[in-house]
Amino acid sequence: MIPDDATLTELLRMPVYGPGSSFSEVLKARTPDLLPPTEADGPFHVPEGTTVLALRFGDGVIVAGDRRATEGLQIAHRSIEKVFAADDMSAVAIAGAAGPAVEMVRLFQTELEHYEKVEGERLTLEGKANKLSQMIRANLPAAMQGLAVVPLFAGYDEGRGQGRIFKYDITGGRYEEDDYHATGSGGKDARSSLKKRFRSDLSRDDAVKIAIEALFDAADEDVGTGGPDLMRGIYPTVASITGAGLVEIAEPEIERLFQELISERRDQMLMPETHTVDVRRPAQES
Amino acid sequence: MATPYYVSPEQLMKDKADFARKGIARGKSVMAIEYSDGILFIAENPSATLHKISEIYDRIAFAGVGRFNEFEQLRIGGIRLVDVKGYSYSREDVTAKGLANAYSQSLGNIFTSEVKPYECEVLVAAVGDSTETNELFHILYDGSVTDRQGWVAMGGQAEALGTYLKDKFPKKDPDLKAGLKLGHDALVSVEGREPTPSGLEVAVLDRTRARRKFRRLTNEELKGLL
Numbered sequence: 001m002i003p004d005d006a007t008l009t010e011l012l013r014m015p016v017y018g019p020g021s022s023f024s025e026v027l028k029a030r031t032p033d034l035l036p037p038t039e040a041d042g043p044f045h046v047p048e049g050t051t052v053l054a055l056r057f058g059d060g061v062i063v064a065g066d067r068r069a070t071e072g073l074q075i076a077h078r079s080i081e082k083v084f085a086a087d088d089m090s091a092v093a094i095a096g097a098a099g100p101a102v103e104m105v106r107l108f109q110t111e112l113e114h115y116e117k118v119e120g121e122r123l124t125l126e127g128k129a130n131k132l133s134q135m136i137r138a139n140l141p142a143a144m145q146g147l148a149v150v151p152l153f154a155g156y157d158e159g160r161g162q163g164r165i166f167k168y169d170i171t172g173g174r175y176e177e178d179d180y181h182a183t184g185s186g187g188k189d190a191r192s193s194l195k196k197r198f199r200s201d202l203s204r205d206d207a208v209k210i211a212i213e214a215l216f217d218a219a220d221e222d223v224g225t226g227g228p229d230l231m232r233g234i235y236p237t238v239a240s241i242t243g244a245g246l247v248e249i250a251e252p253e254i255e256r257l258f259q260e261l262i263s264e265r266r267d268q269m270l271m272p273e274t275h276t277v278d279v280r281r282p283a284q285e286s
Numbered sequence: 287m288a289t290p291y292y293v294s295p296e297q298l299m300k301d302k303a304d305f306a307r308k309g310i311a312r313g314k315s316v317m318a319i320e321y322s323d324g325i326l327f328i329a330e331n332p333s334a335t336l337h338k339i340s341e342i343y344d345r346i347a348f349a350g351v352g353r354f355n356e357f358e359q360l361r362i363g364g365i366r367l368v369d370v371k372g373y374s375y376s377r378e379d380v381t382a383k384g385l386a387n388a389y390s391q392s393l394g395n396i397f398t399s400e401v402k403p404y405e406c407e408v409l410v411a412a413v414g415d416s417t418e419t420n421e422l423f424h425i426l427y428d429g430s431v432t433d434r435q436g437w438v439a440m441g442g443q444a445e446a447l448g449t450y451l452k453d454k455f456p457k458k459d460p461d462l463k464a465g466l467k468l469g470h471d472a473l474v475s476v477e478g479r480e481p482t483p484s485g486l487e488v489a490v491l492d493r494t495r496a497r498r499k500f501r502r503l504t505n506e507e508l509k510g511l512l
Contacts (some may be wrong), residue, residue: 012363013372014393019366026366027373036376110373116339117365 023114024107024135036103038141046262049224050184052082052093053214054165054177056156056192057207060242061154063091064211066186067234068226069098078229083237087112088245090128090155095184097147104135104149107225125157129166129174137172152183156241163241186218186225193217204240208249211238212257228258287303288400297332304401309405310352314338315441316409317451317472318349320420321465322489324499327385330477331487339489341500343368343380345412347491352406352427358407377497382412383405386423386431394429395402403427407440413491413499439472446476462490466511483508 009029019025022279027034048101052065065082068075076098083093093106094101111131116122123131132153139149153166165177180198182190193214202210215236219227235258238249293503316329316338327349329338338357339349350357364385389408397403404427412421422434436455439447449474460468466488473481488503495501498505503511 011367012360012388014363014366016359018363023366023369023373026370031370034370106373110369114365117369118362120335120337120340153439230435 014257021115021118023111026114033094035236036100036107036139036142038138046239049186049222050082050095051186051190051215051218051222051225052095052152052184053180053182053183053187053190053194053201053211054093054152055180055198055202055207055211056163056165056178057177057202057204057276058241059163059204061155061165062204062207062211062238063093063152063154063235064215064238065093065184066215066226066236067229068224073223078226078232080233081237083239083275084109085239085246086128086153086155087122089122089158089241090125090153091239091241091246092132093152093154093183094149095151095187096149100139100142100147101149104139104151108135124159125155125164128155129153129164130167133168133171133172133174136168136170140171143170150183152181154241156243156245158243160241180215182218184224189221189225190218204242208238208240208253209257212254213261214237216258217283228255228262302397303428306397306403306405306499310407310427310440311442312441313352315439315443315447315473315476316349316351317440317447318409318411318422318438319451319455319465319469320422320436320459321490322416322417322461324457324493325411325420325422326462326469327411327487327489327491328466328473329487330473330481330485332485334484337487339487341498343372344377344386344497345414345491345499346380346382346385347411347489347500349409349411349440350403350406351378351408351444353404356404357406357408360392360404360406363392364389364410375509378460381408382421382423386410386425389425389427390431392429393425393427397428409438409440411491413493415493443476447472463511466508470512483512 004266049070050066054061054063063083067079069080070075080098083091092105094105097232112123112128136149139271148170149166150170155164157164165181167175167177167181167183174212180194182194194210197210197213216227219225235254238254240247240249301452314330319326327339329373331338338353340361342348348361348364350361366420367388368380368385392406407427408425414420422438424432424434424438426441448512454468483505486508491499492503493499493502
């Protein structure tokens with residue numbers, strides 16, 4: 001239901017102490033149909049399959065994600081966005097059913113901005129992480145029907161002066177990760193890659209580099225994860241969050257890093273004299 | 287049997303309006319001034335946390351004078367209203383006109399149907415891509431709306447500030463520094479004393495910023511600019 005004029009006047013005169021500074025409570029009180037459904041009869045076939053990751057570095061945290069959405073064995077979308085700025089200081093990277101995940105992110109973004117405007121100050125990073133946890137828990141009945149949303153949340157904690165990473169389970173369980181985490185269908189492959197490369201004193205450039213390498217490794221192993229699409233020029237999303245705020249890494253830089261990685265890998269692979277299995281067909285004799 | 291007193295509607299409305307005006311006249315003032323990059327708000331406000339000026343939406347800001355609890359309720363109601371609207375449609379569908387209209391309806395209803403009218407006035411301002419497309423809506427305690435240009439003064443010293451600004455407002459939009467000086471000088475001339483930077487609440491809707499145009503100026507910035 002879309003709010004009509006009568007509802008809008010009611011909203012304006014709603015007691016301040018009613019919903020407090022929570023946007024979801026405002027929706028619940030006046031236009032509950034705008035909230036995400038908590039029940040669903042499944043199972044459904046919805047776009048899913050993903051690799052999203054986050055890792056800490058000296059000045060903050062890097063968040064990255066591939067761009068492919070799949071429905072079963074079909075590609076549903078080639079350039080979907082999975083990394084979203086929650087506000088200036090934090091980002092959510094989504095994995096799971098795309099529809100409910102994108103809706104959850106939108107509600108979460110509005111929730112954070114709403115709180116900031118009403119209260120005159122931002123929520124702490126801890127507060128944001130807990131809010132997201134409640135939203136995932138509210139989605140549990142839908143998750144049981146196959147519409148699970150399992151995001152990764154990362155941001156810069158202004159109080160502590162460092163980047164922090166939170167992972168979740170479908171019940172809303174919230175777990176802080178020390179160094180890095182990756183989730184989605186290719187999460188395990190990305191984690192294995194990060195595990196070998198991660199150091200606690202990474203610079204921003206090195207952190208971006210190993211994030212890209214982890215995404216490449218995940219796409220190499222997992223059909224649900226899209227690698228760099230050189231033909232269409234679609235590259236994974238990478239964002240860095242530091243004390244200065246959230247910055248999305250420009251596409252040319254990402255493209256360059258992928259090209260470097262590919263040529264590095266190619267050099268290692270194309271040494272035929274060391275191969276026992278030759279993947280190339282023998283030349284046809286005419 | 288006691289006979290109920292008859293009060294004519296004219297008298298009733300006049301009494302309510304006088305009551306509301308007196309309440310507003312007791313409070314401090316707020317000014318909005320259009321400058322080259324957007325809209326500037328200046329208020330004399332000794333509190334650093336109880337704001338008279340605040341952000342409503344991407345391009346929209348709010349300023350209130352009079353009773354704090356009353357305009358604060360309108361402010362929070364306004365944020366709820368635009369956030370619901372932006373969430374159910376799109377961010378571009380949120381307009382200052384719609385919000386000003388809702389405030390006008392709400393204040394008008396309160397003025398006619400409640401025993402006590404609200405003793406406050408509010409300003410809804412939206413920064414456009416150019417000065418010509420800026421919007422300034424001044425909504426009075428009885429729900430009447432005026433569409434303004436250049437500058438707005440409201441609150442206790444509204445009249446005196448208005449006279450000063452009308453006289454001194456330049457033909458071409460001032461830059462931030464000149465606009466701030468104009469507002470500051472208006473306050474000095476009307477109040478007869480120099481306000482300290484920490485006693486001023488200053489914010490801008492700056493069209494050069496990214497999505498959210500609203501920004502508060504810190505005390506350090508104010509010291510530098512004045």
